[in-house]
Amino acid sequence: MDRREVESGRNSPESNQPAAQISRLAIDIGGSLIKMVYFSSGNDNSVDYREEKSPLAVSTALEGKLHFLKFETSKINDCLDFISSRKQLLGGWKHDDHPGSDEKFIKATGGGAYKFTNLFKEKLGITLDKEDEMDCLVTGANFLLKTVQREAFTYMDGHEEFVQIDHNDLYPYLLVNIGSGVSMIKVDGDGKYERVSGTSVGGGTFWGLGRLLTKCKSFDELLELSHRGNNRVLDMLVGDIYGGTDYSKMGLSSTTIASSFGKAISRDKELEDYKPEDISRSLLRLISNNIGQIAYLNALRFGLKRIFFGGFFIRGHAYTMDTISVAVHFWSKGEAKAMFLRHEGFLGALGAFASYEKRNLDGLLSN
Amino acid sequence: MDRREVESGRNSPESNQPAAQISRLAIDIGGSLIKMVYFSSGNDNSVDYREEKSPLAVSTALEGKLHFLKFETSKINDCLDFISSRKQLLGGWKHDDHPGSDEKFIKATGGGAYKFTNLFKEKLGITLDKEDEMDCLVTGANFLLKTVQREAFTYMDGHEEFVQIDHNDLYPYLLVNIGSGVSMIKVDGDGKYERVSGTSVGGGTFWGLGRLLTKCKSFDELLELSHRGNNRVLDMLVGDIYGGTDYSKMGLSSTTIASSFGKAISRDKELEDYKPEDISRSLLRLISNNIGQIAYLNALRFGLKRIFFGGFFIRGHAYTMDTISVAVHFWSKGEAKAMFLRHEGFLGALGAFASYEKRNLDGLLSN
Numbered sequence: 001m002d003r004r005e006v007e008s009g010r011n012s013p014e015s016n017q018p019a020a021q022i023s024r025l026a027i028d029i030g031g032s033l034i035k036m037v038y039f040s041s042g043n044d045n046s047v048d049y050r051e052e053k054s055p056l057a058v059s060t061a062l063e064g065k066l067h068f069l070k071f072e073t074s075k076i077n078d079c080l081d082f083i084s085s086r087k088q089l090l091g092g093w094k095h096d097d098h099p100g101s102d103e104k105f106i107k108a109t110g111g112g113a114y115k116f117t118n119l120f121k122e123k124l125g126i127t128l129d130k131e132d133e134m135d136c137l138v139t140g141a142n143f144l145l146k147t148v149q150r151e152a153f154t155y156m157d158g159h160e161e162f163v164q165i166d167h168n169d170l171y172p173y174l175l176v177n178i179g180s181g182v183s184m185i186k187v188d189g190d191g192k193y194e195r196v197s198g199t200s201v202g203g204g205t206f207w208g209l210g211r212l213l214t215k216c217k218s219f220d221e222l223l224e225l226s227h228r229g230n231n232r233v234l235d236m237l238v239g240d241i242y243g244g245t246d247y248s249k250m251g252l253s254s255t256t257i258a259s260s261f262g263k264a265i266s267r268d269k270e271l272e273d274y275k276p277e278d279i280s281r282s283l284l285r286l287i288s289n290n291i292g293q294i295a296y297l298n299a300l301r302f303g304l305k306r307i308f309f310g311g312f313f314i315r316g317h318a319y320t321m322d323t324i325s326v327a328v329h330f331w332s333k334g335e336a337k338a339m340f341l342r343h344e345g346f347l348g349a350l351g352a353f354a355s356y357e358k359r360n361l362d363g364l365l366s367n
Numbered sequence: 368m369d370r371r372e373v374e375s376g377r378n379s380p381e382s383n384q385p386a387a388q389i390s391r392l393a394i395d396i397g398g399s400l401i402k403m404v405y406f407s408s409g410n411d412n413s414v415d416y417r418e419e420k421s422p423l424a425v426s427t428a429l430e431g432k433l434h435f436l437k438f439e440t441s442k443i444n445d446c447l448d449f450i451s452s453r454k455q456l457l458g459g460w461k462h463d464d465h466p467g468s469d470e471k472f473i474k475a476t477g478g479g480a481y482k483f484t485n486l487f488k489e490k491l492g493i494t495l496d497k498e499d500e501m502d503c504l505v506t507g508a509n510f511l512l513k514t515v516q517r518e519a520f521t522y523m524d525g526h527e528e529f530v531q532i533d534h535n536d537l538y539p540y541l542l543v544n545i546g547s548g549v550s551m552i553k554v555d556g557d558g559k560y561e562r563v564s565g566t567s568v569g570g571g572t573f574w575g576l577g578r579l580l581t582k583c584k585s586f587d588e589l590l591e592l593s594h595r596g597n598n599r600v601l602d603m604l605v606g607d608i609y610g611g612t613d614y615s616k617m618g619l620s621s622t623t624i625a626s627s628f629g630k631a632i633s634r635d636k637e638l639e640d641y642k643p644e645d646i647s648r649s650l651l652r653l654i655s656n657n658i659g660q661i662a663y664l665n666a667l668r669f670g671l672k673r674i675f676f677g678g679f680f681i682r683g684h685a686y687t688m689d690t691i692s693v694a695v696h697f698w699s700k701g702e703a704k705a706m707f708l709r710h711e712g713f714l715g716a717l718g719a720f721a722s723y724e725k726r727n728l729d730g731l732l733s734n
Contacts, residue, residue, distance in 0.1 A: 031625060110608070111605070200626055209631065236547055243483070266441065294660065294661065
């Protein structure tokens with residue numbers, strides 16, 4: 001990173017214009033979504049309609065804000081248009097290897113950084129400077145946990161509680177990133193980590209199966225539907241098998257789910273006879289519960305007490321967080337705790353952003 | 368058990384008739400299926416069309432055969448009819464507590480033994496003598512592993528290999544019973560076990576979701592379809608995200624499933640545009656892989672080298688066994704081995720059957 005000289009907003013010719021100066025734009029191109037983080041300097045009060053989170057104010061040498069946007073990977077042209085419309089504002093930088101060139105670079109991570117590298121070059125003349133996906137997730141999570149106040153929280157029974165993280169007692173922890181698929185990473189320090197597990201049953205499964213089973217047009221609509229759903233319509237509970245009673249000898253209450261979607265085996269009902277909200281609820285519960293269980297088993301394996309859940313699947317959704325929390329609590333018999341991050345969907349993008357000037361990042365932001 | 372005197376075929380008035388003498392009939396009533404095991408004495412060559420497995424010949428004091436049948440729980444009347452038509456042949460027994468009564472009992476396990484206890488009493492006048500579900504699974508598995516030759520086998524790349532089990536080196540092992548839901552039991556000896564985990568993503572999920580997503584009329588039809596399916600149509604692979612390449616730094620090949628059903632998020636296709644066989648294949652892979660992973664994590668937790676998979680979900684299906692084997696091999700880096708049982712669906716029913724006269728069971732059958 002140190003071989004490149006970033007032209008900050010202060011030094012660029014546009015710095016005196018009223019328009020916001022964008023520099024340091026980074027993207028994380030996943031299987032379903034493109035997550036973008038960029039920095040705008042000056043008194044920028046504009047908010048783009050695609051912004052997912054409130055901008056994060058920055059108040060050090062570089063005054064300005066961090067913005068968080070998302071695009072669908074299948075509509076990558078929207079992302080290209082956005083970058084193109086602000087291309088002049090983007091800070092370029094001189095490359096030590098080619099001192100004469102004025103090539104523009106963007107830090108990029110996620111598999112799409114590889115898949116779409118030619119598209120960015122051809123359409124925008126921009127080079128994607130690739131950063132490893134897991135590196136970025138870990139850098140992003142460490143950065144948030146160490147720098148941003150009120151970032152991590154627990155969620156149980158509708159109650160959100162911020163957790164004060166002691167920087168000296170942060171490691172080791174398990175980072176569970178739920179994107180289209182799920183990665184589970186044991187984090188031992190800055191840049192010190194191991195991807196210990198994962199599962200293919202993730203956000204892409206929820207949205208993919210959900211689309212096939214309901215008429216929902218968007219992930220958010222499907223998630224919204226689950227609020228009003230009842231999982232007992234489709235899930236076969238212990239009580240359904242035991243005639244309403246618990247299986248108490250094994251500590252299984254009558255309301256425990258014995259078989260997800262197990263009641264759908266009934267010949268009396270076809271797909272169209274079920275309410276989309278009930279389908280959504282059972283699906284969300286299946287996936288959240290399954291991820292919580294596998295995460296816990298991995299935390300147990302390495303003796304990790306803290307599990308942080310990130311990734312765009314969660315999207316601050318109460319029932320999702322509740323189910324994951326209950327799963328971790330249930331399987332660990334109260335020993336382990338699920339924690340969530342306010343900027344959960346942007347770990348990778350933040351990590352890529354941080355890689356512009358890694359050495360100074362922790363000092364850059366402290367709001 | 369010893370308080371009841373079983374009227375064996377030899378002593379009953381029908382023993383000289385050509386018709387097979389049925390005694391000791393036991394049932395395991397699960398959320399989706401009723402599994403039945405009964406003993407017929409004499410030269411019985413009849414095979415009922417509902418028989419799932421070839422009868423197991425018995426050649427000790429009691430000559431005869433063990434029969435293995437299944438019924439759907441939703442069609443429990445078929446099961447009642449079957450028992451009713453053979454009721455006269457069923458050996459009753461005297462009950463020590465009520466010496467005068469000639470009540471007929473059937474050993475029964477599974478949640479349905481509780482749910483349907485009144486139904487059996489009212490329709491057939493038969494009392495269900497309930498045995499605990501986990502007790503029966505463990506008894507059934509131990510019995511098969513210790514008594515029946517060529518029972519356990521490994522399956523990999525289409526190759527089935529029988530495993531010789533040293534009786535002195537059988538314990539501990541992990542028993543994974545995949546019914547509508549999944550139970551994972553650490554077995555330390557006869558009657559010595561602990562249900563350590565489980566998952567609601569099991570056979571009921573495969574058949575329930577499969578029914579909703581395809582027009583299949585039966586579990587077997589859905590399973591059959593998966594043979595011809597291609598999971599790459601619906602599953603999002605690492606290569607789909609990375610533009611065809613591996614994510615080699617993390618050891619993930621381009622063909623690894625990143626997100627099950629992740630490609631179904633595409634707006635270009637609706638449910639009816641996908642082939643049922645591709646849906647079935649992706650679903651089977653999701654569930655088999657997930658069970659294999661959770662089983663392995665539990666085996667690891669308790670240091671168990673052997674994992675036996677049972678339950679009616681497997682049904683000797685090559686691709687299911689292959690996926691479970693690959694999952695266990697992948698996650699354990701070759702350390703653990705998945706093993707299967709020839710009578711996989713009848714563990715609980717066999718355990719209930721064994722409870723008629725537990726003490727003599729191991730000696731009863733040795734074919």
